[in-house]
Amino acid sequence: MKKFKISIVALAVSAPLALSAAVFPPAPPAGDLGRIIVNPYGIAPLSAVIETNNKNVSDVEVIVKGKGKKGVDISYDVGPQSLLTHDGIPVFGMYADFRNTVEVSYKLDGKPVQETYTIQTPAISDFAMDNRSLSRLQKVDVKKVAPGFEDRLYLVNSFTFNPNGSDIAWRSNTGAAGFDQAPHVYVVDTEGEFRWWLDQNSIYDANSRDIDKRGSLMGFRATDKGTFTFVQGQKFFEMDMMGHFSRNEILPRGYQDASHEAVKMPNGDMLVRAAKTNYLRPDGTVVHTIRDHILQVDQEGKLVDVWDLNKILDPMRDNVLVSLDAGAVCMNVDTELEGETVKIEPDAPYGDLPGVGTGRNWAHINSIDYDPSDDSIILSSRHQAAVIKIGRNKEVTWIIAARAGWNDQLAEKVLQPVDSKGKKIKCTDNGKCEGDFDFTWTQHTAFLSSKGTITVLDNGDGRHMEQPALPSMKYTRFVEYKVNEKKGTVEQVWEYGKERGYEWYSPITSVTEYRPETDTMFGFNGSIEIFKPGQGTRGKINEIDYKTKDVKVEIDVFTTKPHVPHYRASIVEQVNLFND
The missing domain is CATH 2.60.40.3100 (Arylsulphate sulphotransferase monomer, N-terminal domain)
Incomplete structure (x- = not known):
């Protein structure tokens, strides 16, 4: 022909x-x-x-x-x-x-x-311009792209301030409705060019008092069908890169404040991190909880199952909370408090602030992954500095964390660190260990890799449950663990970032994930230099060779306003975009 x-x-x-x-x-x-x-x-x-x-x-x-x-x-x-x-x-x-x-x-x-x-095509622009804006669009600075990586595409899930401020609040001082920033979501190529853009006005209404149209758009997570899942305020979504929604749903009645993560299960159900409205505490007080419930919602929008972490974990454990840097707690940034520790008051008001007890931000779950081998979930709890596996029976399978502060029942689930030969590694209760092993601190994205290991972005704040003498002593890592459930042990098998020191330090947000197609560890440090005045926050896209630890890709992206973090980044696989 x-x-x-x-x-x-x-x-x-x-x-x-x-x-x-x-x-x-x-x-x-x-x-x-x-x-x-x-x-x-x-x-x-x-x-x-x-x-x-x-x-x-x-x-x-x-x-x-x-x-x-x-x-x-x-x-x-x-x-x-x-x-x-x-x-x-x-x-x-x-x-x-x-x-x-x-x-x-x-x-x-x-x-x-x-x-x-x-x-x-039309021009794209940031509608959320005000006196704090530094640029019309986010700046991109390509540092390095190794041969063979030229066709990589990176989706950046970022934010900018709402010019009107976070003016939504609940009638009482509870819940997290003030967790609200306008989205900046785009795809950048290895030449630093924008190749996809989410129209901010299409999904977020800066002027609306309707909470269903507000919130922080977070957690873009790729599926194997070329779509992405994410959450915003009171809703969760699945969308392809054309902007076609396969899910665009309000949370089930009785729940609120979806942020950080929604992940699609193999059966098509969605796991969503949310909070409970009108929760009855043991002392008889009724509160809205903060970032401590996992919902399983089926494809018809029916609520299939709920993990209530107030009952599964211990909301009174405060060992990590009292060591946090008060200057950066999730996306709440206060430059005047950098290096100071969070003050925990047992009778503090309920609401979106670090604290112990149901109704305060004691858990701060920032990622969910699903293990199909035993129908369990793997969670990252920032404010417990813990990676936790929980079964369908709502019982904890294991915990990767320092031993201090866990109650007797949960202490039995804390894994024992070992070296490559299975020999026990000695650690203090606060997590200072011999050799190269370390736990993760205020971490993000505990993901199950294709190798069966767990990859985690170790932000590094409150390391070993203390603030260092100088902020410049902090560092962030990409780290990988191998868990032996039968023996109750955990081995650190790979790490990167400690050697790059404070210039690579990302106190909040961020992501890491193993990529089998390139044998690299992909990661995004979303809050580098967040305290630095007069510039946007630096986000750093990296791909690190797994065997040699050579940097294959390094691209910096900047927010349009100072002290605003990025959230995550993801790799967009061209081959899976529309190939049914």
Whole structure:
């Protein structure tokens, strides 16, 4: 069969309004297919759909050409389900305010076709500008990209201040409704170019007093279907990179304040980190809890199961809490308190502040992972400096943490550190250990790797349950552990970051994850230099060679305002985007 190539300059149009076609006729078709619709769902302005016009289209491949000689091409196949879902060919990865060249090959009625489109995209901008803004968009500084990593794409889950401030609050001084910042979510390539952008106005309303339209958009987590899960305030979501939602749901009645994490289970159910409204404490007080419940919600929106950590763990353990840096507790940053420890008052008001007891931020669960081998969940509890595995029976399987402060029942679940030969490593109750072993401190993202190990971002605040003499003595690590459940032991098998010292220190947020396709440890330090005045907070994307620990990728991204952290970053796998 003879192949042919058509070059088309298409005037891309925005998603059509519900108006009469007789008054506003549709744009003419482009090539052998239909129209080109930019931003078809009103969510992702750097995406488009080439409509198939009910034609018999199959075997689709898309290449969005890079800008200039060093520009990064983005290429992917489009499966039949994606063609049906979007009623056309999805185009992802275009540059902003640019006439993008997009090459599309496919079969039309079984005959091969190749076409080249020129698609104009709009400019992107930050709506949340005010007197604290440092730039229109986040600055990107590419430090290093090793050969073989040029086609990597990184989704950055970041924030900016709401110009109106966090003006939402509950009627009583409880809950976490004030946990509220406008989103900055985008994809950056290895040339530092934006290749995807979440329209802030599409999902967040800075002027609304409706809490369902506010909150901190957090926890972008890739699924194996090319989608991402995330949470914002009172809702949880699953969305593809075109902006098409497969889940966009309000939390079940009786729960509130979804933040940090939602993860999809193999059966399609969603695990969501939330809090309980109107919780009856043992002393008879009714409170809204803080970041201490895990919900399992099925695909019909029904609540299947709940892990109430107030009953499973010990909300009165304060050993870690009293050692925290008061200057940075999650995304609550106060530069004047840097280096000072958090003051814990037993009769402190209930609400979103570090403290002991149900109704205060005693647990601060910031990640969830699911272990299908035994139907259990793995949690990162920042304010307990602990990685914890809990079974379906609501009983703790094991704890990776220092021994101090656990009650008798939970102390039996704390794993014993060992070396590579299985020999016990001596540690103090506060977690100072012999050799190279260390626990994680105010950590984030305890993820089960493809090797069966646990990877954790060890932020490093309150290390060994104390503040050092100087803040510059702090450091952050990517760390990996191997757990032997039968023996009740834990071995540290890999670490990186201690040698980079304070310049790599990220007190809050951040992520690390092993990547088998490149044999690298991917990580993102989301709050470097968060206390530094006069600049945006530095976020550092890294990929570290697992065997040699050489830096393969290092890219810095900056927030548009000072003292605002990024949250996480993720790798966007081109091959999985739309390949059913």
